[in-house]
Amino acid sequence: MHRDRIAKACEPIPLVELRKRCKILVIDDEEASFPTAALKNDGYTIDWWPRVDADGLARLESGQFDLIILDIQDIAEPGLSDTGDGLGVLRRLKEANPDQVVVAFSGREFDLSAVPFWRLADDAIRKPVTFIDCKAKLDAWISECLDPAIQWRRLEQRLLANNIGPLTLRRVEGTIVRAARSRQQINRDRFKTLIGNVDDLDTIVSWGQRLAWLLSLLS
Amino acid sequence: MPRKQKKAIEHRVVSVADVNTWGKRVDQLAVLFDAAVDEGVDEALGMFHDVLTTFSALIRNTEEWVSTQPGASRDKQLGALRPIELTVVKTVELLRARIALMPLVANPAAASFGRKRRTPIYRTCDRLVRILSPEASKRNIGLELRGSSYNEPDCYDSLDTIPLVLLDNAIKYSLSRQPIDIAINDGPGGGQVTLEVTSISPVIAGVDRARMFDKGYRGTVAAKVASRGSGLGLYLAQTVATAHGTTIRHRRKESTFRKDGIEYAENTFRVIFG
Numbered sequence: 001m002h003r004d005r006i007a008k009a010c011e012p013i014p015l016v017e018l019r020k021r022c023k024i025l026v027i028d029d030e031e032a033s034f035p036t037a038a039l040k041n042d043g044y045t046i047d048w049w050p051r052v053d054a055d056g057l058a059r060l061e062s063g064q065f066d067l068i069i070l071d072i073q074d075i076a077e078p079g080l081s082d083t084g085d086g087l088g089v090l091r092r093l094k095e096a097n098p099d100q101v102v103v104a105f106s107g108r109e110f111d112l113s114a115v116p117f118w119r120l121a122d123d124a125i126r127k128p129v130t131f132i133d134c135k136a137k138l139d140a141w142i143s144e145c146l147d148p149a150i151q152w153r154r155l156e157q158r159l160l161a162n163n164i165g166p167l168t169l170r171r172v173e174g175t176i177v178r179a180a181r182s183r184q185q186i187n188r189d190r191f192k193t194l195i196g197n198v199d200d201l202d203t204i205v206s207w208g209q210r211l212a213w214l215l216s217l218l219s
Numbered sequence: 220m221p222r223k224q225k226k227a228i229e230h231r232v233v234s235v236a237d238v239n240t241w242g243k244r245v246d247q248l249a250v251l252f253d254a255a256v257d258e259g260v261d262e263a264l265g266m267f268h269d270v271l272t273t274f275s276a277l278i279r280n281t282e283e284w285v286s287t288q289p290g291a292s293r294d295k296q297l298g299a300l301r302p303i304e305l306t307v308v309k310t311v312e313l314l315r316a317r318i319a320l321m322p323l324v325a326n327p328a329a330a331s332f333g334r335k336r337r338t339p340i341y342r343t344c345d346r347l348v349r350i351l352s353p354e355a356s357k358r359n360i361g362l363e364l365r366g367s368s369y370n371e372p373d374c375y376d377s378l379d380t381i382p383l384v385l386l387d388n389a390i391k392y393s394l395s396r397q398p399i400d401i402a403i404n405d406g407p408g409g410g411q412v413t414l415e416v417t418s419i420s421p422v423i424a425g426v427d428r429a430r431m432f433d434k435g436y437r438g439t440v441a442a443k444v445a446s447r448g449s450g451l452g453l454y455l456a457q458t459v460a461t462a463h464g465t466t467i468r469h470r471r472k473e474s475t476f477r478k479d480g481i482e483y484a485e486n487t488f489r490v491i492f493g
Contacts, residue, residue, distance in 0.1 A: 030272055030275070032272075032275055032276045032279050033272070033275045035279060035282065038279075038282065038283070038286070104332070104333075107267075107268055107271035107272075107322075108268065108322075109322035109323075109326055109329035109332060110264050110267070110321070110322035110324075110325035110326050110329070111264065111325075111326070112325075112326055112328075115326070115328055118329070118332040118333075119332075122334065123333050123334040124332040124333030124334075124376065125333075126319060126322075126332075126376065127271050127275055128271055128274045128275040128278050128315055128318070129275075129278075130278055130282065130312070130315065131282045132293070140336060
């Protein structure tokens, strides 16, 4: 089975180790809302920003963080987004990188105007939140973000949706494994030659590069 | 309208222009009225948000306090607390669970926010039984959790609402010194889990049965048995059930006996997840 190569490329990593490797950022004007300090003490690599400015947004758009926990109110510098709040920041992040995992974090579920914020985010954490519930949510996302098997399955489904056959799937998998071992970027033209000039080419290349990076990190 | 006034306007003829003007004024009034209501609602919800901020601080402080107790795990740390301290912790958890219901009243769509995840229904109910046990104890009611369930259907975070409301209602309306039975079992279909909450409580029949899931409806007997109640619990639980593609159903056995003029029977609320 072609997926064996991805599985063989790395041993299963304990969750304790994954927590250290996954970079998480909490953006909330109220520090006490999220148990950041307690999670840090528990081994998570987690930062907190009270607001996002232009420089901060550029860092977020570059994919510096694996997981972003984002509040909706009073977290954006004026003029940073069309809505001036977390929804605008979320839209910009998703436009820059649709794969960026953003978890909506707010107590404003009652607010009908905030529904687009909740729907656009990848997941939701409601305020007030307990330490245990945060851990459960974060661990689920960390496992997914840093699990090569899950990331490969996602990429495979996208390739199959573009009518890529089993032989080409094996070749794609081989390209990713080799890129991971040599710690080099995947060549976009190489990918294009492999799978053709499909509509999703940029997304597929991006996912392939991320998967290669993950494998190089975890092998 | 007084008869004299009626007579005065009888057979009066008004122009189409006048009617249109009146219509426009009513529309303007409606807009002003909606704006005033929205402003009032915004103010109230804004205050609610402030309460959430304060409550977040309470949760953080409580967690920090528990973490200073002796013990390598949270369970051991909770075990080190005195009974009254443990009750405080459970009360904070219960308050949090109840606060989580409130946004659903204003925005039922919130029931499907976030991503569905595999959910251990048995463990969820076990946690709720533990935090509700002090409330049940006040009425000498035992919460008996039984069954065998290993399936983990995909559920939203809002799922907690369903067992919370069913247990809360059972505690509120059950006869004191009667156990409440909570049965959780896998099935009927593959990957599914069935939750049943059974209690000896007032007979629900007729209009009450037909309307018990309606927003704001309180049964005719409910107010006699328990003075407090908003009539929102079952409505919210059913809203969340709908978001999960399922339905809460009720059945009862024939009336067992009568007390203080109220008929009691075994009532069961059943819901299937997955």
